[in-house]
Amino acid sequence: MAAAVAAAACHSPARLVVDAVIGADGANSRVAREVGAGDYSTAIAFQERIRLPDEAMAYYDDLAEMYVGGDVSPDFYGWVFPKCDHVAVGTGTVAAKPEIKRLQSGIRARAAGKVAGGRVVRVEAHPIPEHPRPRRVVGRVALVGDAAGYVTRCSGEGIYFAARSGRLCGRAMADEWRLTGAVTEAGIRAGYLRRWDDEFRPTFRFLDLLQRVFYGGNAGREALVEMCADEHVQRRTFDSYLHKRMAPAEPWGDLRLLWRTAAAMVRCGVLGREVERLRRLEQQAADQVLLRH
Ligand SMILES: Cc1cc2nc3c(=O)[nH]c(=O)nc-3n(C[C@H](O)[C@H](O)[C@H](O)COP(=O)(O)OP(=O)(O)OC[C@H]3O[C@@H](n4cnc5c(N)ncnc54)[C@H](O)[C@@H]3O)c2cc1C
Numbered sequence: 418m419a420a421a422v423a424a425a426a427c428h429s430p431a432r433l434v435v436d437a438v439i440g441a442d443g444a445n446s447r448v449a450r451e452v453g454a455g456d457y458s459t460a461i462a463f464q465e466r467i468r469l470p471d472e473a474m475a476y477y478d479d480l481a482e483m484y485v486g487g488d489v490s491p492d493f494y495g496w497v498f499p500k501c502d503h504v505a506v507g508t509g510t511v512a513a514k515p516e517i518k519r520l521q522s523g524i525r526a527r528a529a530g531k532v533a534g535g536r537v538v539r540v541e542a543h544p545i546p547e548h549p550r551p552r553r554v555v556g557r558v559a560l561v562g563d564a565a566g567y568v569t570r571c572s573g574e575g576i577y578f579a580a581r582s583g584r585l586c587g588r589a590m591a592d593e594w595r596l597t598g599a600v601t602e603a604g605i606r607a608g609y610l611r612r613w614d615d616e617f618r619p620t621f622r623f624l625d626l627l628q629r630v631f632y633g634g635n636a637g638r639e640a641l642v643e644m645c646a647d648e649h650v651q652r653r654t655f656d657s658y659l660h661k662r663m664a665p666a667e668p669w670g671d672l673r674l675l676w677r678t679a680a681a682m683v684r685c686g687v688l689g690r691e692v693e694r695l696r697r698l699e700q701q702a703a704d705q706v707l708l709r710h
Pocket of ligand 1: 441442443444446447462463464498507541542543544545561562563564567568573574575576577579
């Protein structure tokens with residue numbers, strides 16, 4: 418896209434003169450480094466692609482699985498996602514990057530019965546941006562996709578946003594070029610950055626909030642699982658994913674949802690503490706039996 422806009426004059430394979438550059442080179446973006454776009458913090462995502470026997474694969478015909486719990490991730494979720502002829506089994510974390518292999522063992526253990534007999538065909542580990550870079554447009558250089566930092570928290574979705582930001586940015590440059598015969602920083606900011614932020618910032622912020630509330634501890638995770646059974650939640654989530662922006666507010670339904678969320682978190686927090694207390698009592702009783710013998 419950049420090349421089309423750039424009206425490039427190629428002097429030699431090592432040197433290319435262009436009017437504008439779109440850095441779409443992923444989380445380790447060389448373009449971002451070259452222009453001093455600044456860093457973002459990253460999560461790590463690890464996944465194994467596993468080819469399953471036919472009958473095991475059939476289980477995932479209409480199903481993708483998401484697992485939560487400290488054994489699979491302290492701050493994100495583990496997944497079994499069906500791809501065309503295999504499943505991707507993985508997990509992600511920001512808080513426990515050095516422990517990613519233990520967490521991967523956790524998700525493998527949870528899904529063990531369903532992926533038994535499978536053959537690992539590829540192992541992948543990659544940084545995932547946690548938020549946009551401090552500077553996404555520097556002069557006539559613009560960053561898109563992972564290079565810019567466009568992965569939503571909570572869901573870890575980045576493919577759509579990479580494609581969408583690339584298109585938006587390319588179109589902004591092409592439009593300005595057509596109108597004025599030049600591409601400028603101000604034009605890229607107005608045609609790409611401002612539009613992007615207007616369209617997607619609320620969604621990114623909302624998903625950031627959801628991740629903080631629901632993945633940070635067991636009470637939040639239990640509440641998340643409980644709420645996912647709610648039809649209102651399912652519909653809102655489905656609509657938001659499908660259209661890539663938050664579904665329009667439904668005041669009464671949303672108020673009820675807020676109330677249910679708070680109630681579920683309190684209930685799950687109380688239950689969690691009670692379970693811990695019972696565990697401690699059980700442990701003390703076991704210790705006393707040991708001492709007596
Ligand atoms: C394990 C894992 C699972 C994921 N699961 C999902 C998911 O289920 N759904 C979802 O939406 N997102 C998912 N994501 C996130 C998603 O993959 C990324 O957000 C998305 O691929 C970003 O696209 P991109 O084009 O910006 O970057 P990339 O896909 O990283 O592409 C960048 C490209 O630039 C090339 N490149 C880099 N440097 C140079 C260079 N110097 N010269 C030339 N080429 C270069 C690379 O080779 C690469 O082809 C997942 C990520 C990981 C790590």
